[in-house]
Amino acid sequence: MTKIAVVGTGANGAGIGADMARHGLDVTFIEQWPAHVEAIRERGIEVRMPDRTEITPVKAHHLCDVATIREKFDLVFVGVKAYDTRWACELVKPLLHDDSLVIGLQNGMSIDDMADVVGAGRTIGAVIELASNMWEPGITNRQNPPEESWFAVGSISPETEGREEEVAAALRHAGTVEISDDIRSSKWMKLIVNAAELVPSALLNLELNTAAEVPGMYDFMLACGTEAARAALADGNRLRPIFGMEGARLDEPDAFAEQLFEIVLTRFSLPDTKTTSLQDWLKGRRSEVAEINGLVVDVLERAGQDAPFNRLVVDLARQVEAGELPADPANLDLLLSGVVAR
Known part of the structure; x- marks a missing residue:
């Protein structure tokens, strides 16, 4: 089974990761807010949407736990702020194998920062459109449920062309996904x-x-x-x-x-x-x-x-x-x- 990590599980990252985990994918959260990690460990991640609430158990690690993780991840979704991209990618770089893909679910043009750290051959660009917010640990308020959310993914290097579907297949649990031939x-x-x-x-x-x-x-x-x-x-x-x-x-x-x-x-x-x-x-x-x-x-x-x-x-x-x-x-x-x- 594809092993997935979500680094930065704030409002959007938590909701997207929960969708993938709820559909049976092997998902691990890596998160910088200690209380958030502890809440998820205790009761799962709670996603509140306009018409329903879903609680999903998911593995969650503090940043300080990363050095103890021995498994390698196939897909790593990065959900931290754009200005935190470089250190987040450096943090998870030891958890990648040669064919891993790192996907930036972020605003701004962080794909070049990602590629500088993990290599263009392991970088997939993404565009995300959904509204959510988080004020309490372990709870994300998702204003656009999966049926109203939209993503695009695409390669920035010939090395990953043809592999976009690996990412799209996972993200489709969280919304509509298009593959862009010009993700930049x-x-x-x-x-x-x-x-x-x-x-x-x-x-x-x-x-x-x-x-x-x-x-x-x-x-x-x-x-x-x-x-x-x-x-x-x-x-x-x-x-x-x-x-x-x-x-x-x-x-x-x-x-x-x-x-x-x-x-x-x-x-x-x-x-x-x-x-x-x-x-x-x-x-x-x-x-x-x-x-x-x-x-x-x-x-x-x-x-x-x-x-x-x-x-x-x-x-x-x-x-x-x-x-x-x-x-x-x-x-x-x-x-x-x-x-x-x-």
Whole structure:
């Protein structure tokens, strides 16, 4: 039987891993929150969805247990924050064999960090779209159950071409899975909508849909997304449909960015959905603003272009994380006037 590890079993990782374990796959959790590991060991992982709750027994290890694990894993799903990718991959590298595959279930463009550590021939890129949150150890609140969740997987090296189905077969227990022939572009498409939604709404300390309804905010968020679409193209990628979207306007970056944003708002976000960035701040952690909005700024800067909307998001997010500015609806004025003033 295929041996699977999930490294980083927060809200999304725990739900996805639970789906695979519940369907009989051999799954091991490796997790950095001690209380979470102990809760899973005691009572299993509890996944609360809008219409049902499922509790699944699963093996769970603390990070400090990794040195005691002797088995090798065939598939390793990485669910830590993008900025934690390198150390997480180094941690599990001794648990890989030559033909293992490591899959990044993360935002941002972490695939290159993964490949640097474990090798491109063992790296599979992935795109994930589902909303969930975690506030208590051992419990994940999954707002999009498997029948509403979406994934894409793809190779970044000829060495793994043809092996994507090994990953897709496991992930199909957690949602719809597409195999992408250009996973780098697919991941950039997700980054387009992440740039629009995650940190901009968190700066107002509001749920995603609530933030998008604040006068002026939808246009600001969309401007962040359109800058990200231009960055994707400047970085040598191509616009391509994700989330199973139909009628994608691939020849119009601005219109395409709005299509993506609307899909997330209407299909994947509930009225009480807080973005992962807002969840991070509420837990006292830093966000992935550097890996998302910051990347947009950097890519366009290298291309001789500016990204004033994303640059402002990065600036304000750094103030929030430095304790100099609270995340608050009052930041709307800073967002809407800041770009004009530049």
